[in-house]
Amino acid sequence: MISNKKIIFVTSTRADFGKLKSLIKITKKRKDFKVYIVVTGMHMIGKFGNTYREVLKVFKKNVIKFKNQSLNDRLELILTKTTKKFSDIVKRLNPDLIIIHGDRVEALSCALVGSLNHILTAHIEGGEVSGTIDDTIRHAVTKLSHIHFVGSKIAYKRVLKMGENRKSIFSIGSPDIDIILKKKLPTAQYVKKRYSINFKNYSILLWHPVTSKINSIKKDTIKLISFLENFNKKIIIIYPNNDPGSNQIINVYNKLKNKNFKVLKSLRFESFLTLLKNSDFIIGNSSSAIYEAPMFNVPSINIGDRQHKRLKLSTIKNYEIKDLDKYEVIKFLKSYKKTKKNIFGKGNSDKKFIDILTKKSFWKISKQKFFSDGSNYEFYK
Numbered sequence: 001m002i003s004n005k006k007i008i009f010v011t012s013t014r015a016d017f018g019k020l021k022s023l024i025k026i027t028k029k030r031k032d033f034k035v036y037i038v039v040t041g042m043h044m045i046g047k048f049g050n051t052y053r054e055v056l057k058v059f060k061k062n063v064i065k066f067k068n069q070s071l072n073d074r075l076e077l078i079l080t081k082t083t084k085k086f087s088d089i090v091k092r093l094n095p096d097l098i099i100i101h102g103d104r105v106e107a108l109s110c111a112l113v114g115s116l117n118h119i120l121t122a123h124i125e126g127g128e129v130s131g132t133i134d135d136t137i138r139h140a141v142t143k144l145s146h147i148h149f150v151g152s153k154i155a156y157k158r159v160l161k162m163g164e165n166r167k168s169i170f171s172i173g174s175p176d177i178d179i180i181l182k183k184k185l186p187t188a189q190y191v192k193k194r195y196s197i198n199f200k201n202y203s204i205l206l207w208h209p210v211t212s213k214i215n216s217i218k219k220d221t222i223k224l225i226s227f228l229e230n231f232n233k234k235i236i237i238i239y240p241n242n243d244p245g246s247n248q249i250i251n252v253y254n255k256l257k258n259k260n261f262k263v264l265k266s267l268r269f270e271s272f273l274t275l276l277k278n279s280d281f282i283i284g285n286s287s288s289a290i291y292e293a294p295m296f297n298v299p300s301i302n303i304g305d306r307q308h309k310r311l312k313l314s315t316i317k318n319y320e321i322k323d324l325d326k327y328e329v330i331k332f333l334k335s336y337k338k339t340k341k342n343i344f345g346k347g348n349s350d351k352k353f354i355d356i357l358t359k360k361s362f363w364k365i366s367k368q369k370f371f372s373d374g375s376n377y378e379f380y381k
Contacts, residue, residue, distance in 0.1 A: 002358055003032045006095040010086075012041025012068075012106035013241060014051045015287075018269025019124070019175045020101055021058060022350040027357065028059075036062045036093060040082065041106045042242040047071065047250070049239070049266030064089060068106065075105050075211070075244065082109035090117060096363070100145070101125060103138035111144035118367045122147035125174065127155030127162075130287070131305045133211050146365055149353060151344050163371035172352040173345015180273060180295045181347030188278045191271045197262055199234040204279050206238050206286035209245030210304060218248040220321045224303065227324050228283070229258055236275060237263045281333055289316060297338040301329060313339050 009024050011017040028035045037059055043052040044067040052065055066089075068082040082105070090098070090113055098114040100107040101124040114121030123145035129135055142148065142162055150156045151174040159169050179185070191197070207224060209217050228235050237253055240246045253263050267275075276282060277296045282289050289300035293315065300316045303324070314337040317329075356362055 002360065002363065004034070005032065005097065005363070006034050006036065006093060007097045007099065008036045008038055008090075008093065008095045009099045010038045010040070010106065010110045011055065011101070012039075012043065012104050014042065014049075014054070014266050014269065015241075016101040016104065017043070017051070017055060018179075018272075020099075021269070022175050022178055023099075023124070023353050024059065026350045026354045030354070030358070033357070034062070036064060036095070038086065038089060038110075039063060039065045040068045040085075041104060044068070045071070045242060047265070048242055051266050054268055069242075071247065072244075079105050079109050082106050083112060086110050087113050087117075090114070090119065095119060097122060099124065100141065103128075103130075103134040103141070105137060107141050108137050108144075111141045115144040115146075120147065120363070120365065120367060121145045122149060124149045125151045125155070127151075127158040129158070146367055146369065147362075149356075151349075163373065165370075165372045168365050170352070170356050172356070173347075173349040174291060175349045175353075176269070176273075176292060177295065177344045178347045178349050179270060180292065185270050185274045185277065188274055191267075191274045194271065195264055195267055197236065197275075199236070199262065202234040202236050202262075202275075202279060204236050204238065204276060204282045205284050206240075206282060206288060207249060207284040207303075208240040208286060209243045209249060210285070211244050213304075214245045214248075217245040218252065220304075221249050221252045223321055223324070224283075225252060225256070227326070229260070231326060231329075233260065233280070235261050236279075237261055238267070238272070239263070239265045291344065294339050299333055299336045301332075315339050 007027060009020055011020055024035065024037060027033055037055065039052045039055050042048050044065060056063060066085045068085060069078045086109055098110055098119055098121045100110050111121055123141050126138060126142040126148050127150045128138060142159055146168060148159050148164060148169045149172050150159055150169060153171060156169055156171045160166055240249045273292060276288065276292055276298060279298055281299045281301060282293050283301040285302060285304050289302050293300045294313050297315060302316055302318045303321055317332045
């Protein structure tokens with residue numbers, strides 16, 4: 001019997017909260033777990049919509065908020081601030097398990113705290129690749145974490161190749177796919193009214209800074225906006241994440257006067273999925289073009305190298321910013337083939353997740369890690 005286990009979930013962005021929400025909900029239903037939610041990062045910045053309020057709309061109890069950055073802070077400074085504040089929280093709560101997601105610097109901080117304090121730390125959606133500094137952070141989090149909830153068989157194999165014990169890797173699928181497959185999305189009419197969107201037909205721009213190319217971010221954003229203006233389509237623009245360089249993107253958006261553009265700071269994940277489902281295409285460099293858009297057979301124009309190492313599908317076309325061509329894009333949008341391929345689960349990742357958490361063997365996973373090359377499994381007995 002599992003009882004009285006304290007679990008901390010950490011969320012730092014609107015995107016990771018969308019993925020963690022179903023897992024938090026199903027865990028909170030269990031009387032044998034006491035769940036805390038730590039909210040930080042992008043959630044706490046007014047410029048990005050104060051999205052911590054979306055967390056509080058869903059979860060009322062045991063939510064701990066802290067601000068870990070000021071605008072224009074460098075990533076290493078955010079890492080330091082987060083580590084200090086999360087360390088204080090962990091010291092006070094003394095959790096049995098810390099659950100983090102993805103490749104943000106906050107995940108790295110929390111994995112570091114968990115690892116160095118010998119607290120079971122679980123990483124969701126490790127083993128993915130994108131092609132930027134995000135990979136470095138994500139793989140570092142994997143090596144610091146004791147447990148891995150991966151989204152696909154491909155990710156499972158990557159984590160295994162990184163020397164992780166196969167007994168600590170669990171393939172549960174991607175939680176955001178659950179939301180899509182369960183078809184519990186708001187209507188397009190509701191979302192358009194909620195966010196004052198007056199477009200009948202539209203496409204989506206979701207464009208994030210690439211920190212290794214910070215010197216060209218402003219120039220590339222202006223080029224992208226110019227391309228879309230010439231495209232003469234209605235475009236819903238969603239603010240980028242808060243990585244260094246985001247201010248340069250936002251400053252370009254704030255100067256837009258073209259009525260074909262509608263700029264949103266943020267929106268609920270389910271509302272975003274509804275807009276995506278009903279869009280003509282998505283353009284930019286967001287992982288949503290790789291994960292969610294293909295589930296709706298919405299074509300994706302992926303620009304640059306932020307996602308270029310991810311899954312290749314018939315609904316996705318990759319371009320460098322300098323090679324964007326209106327007629328080539330139109331040709332792709334008219335001729336792309338719909339896909340039925342889904343490698344990210346069957347819509348039951350929350351059930352798989354809680355089934356694993358309620359097994360006694362899960363809580364016996366060793367906090368002392370060894371590099372596993374397939375020949376030394378006796379270390380894990």
